[in-house]
Amino acid sequence: MDSLKGKGKGSKGASSSSKLDLIEEWSNWSLKKAKVATHYGFIPLIIVIGMNSDPKPHLFQLLSPV
Incomplete structure (x- = not known):
């Protein structure tokens, strides 16, 4: 029964953990996109400079x- 505590919609612990999960998911997504942009954009940036x-x-x- 202890594992069911804090999993309802009305508890504040569940909403704060879901907010943290959402922040973690967005940060992982943005870091993956930044990695791809850096990977494919570095050489063209050097050429333009x-x-x-x-x-x-x-x-x-x-x-x-040479």
């Missing part, structure tokens, strides 16, 4: 290893 630098290099110069 390099193309806007003072001695304007061509795209081939930015991508070549």
Whole structure:
């Protein structure tokens, strides 16, 4: 019977734990999206920063290893 305590809609413990679960779910979702955005956006960001630098290099110069 102790396991049934706090699981009803009227108890404050259940609502605060559900709020915490919701916050945890949203934070996990946002961190996964940020990870994907960082993964796919890092190289293009470096290329854009390099193309806007003072001695304007061509795209081939930015991508070549030499």
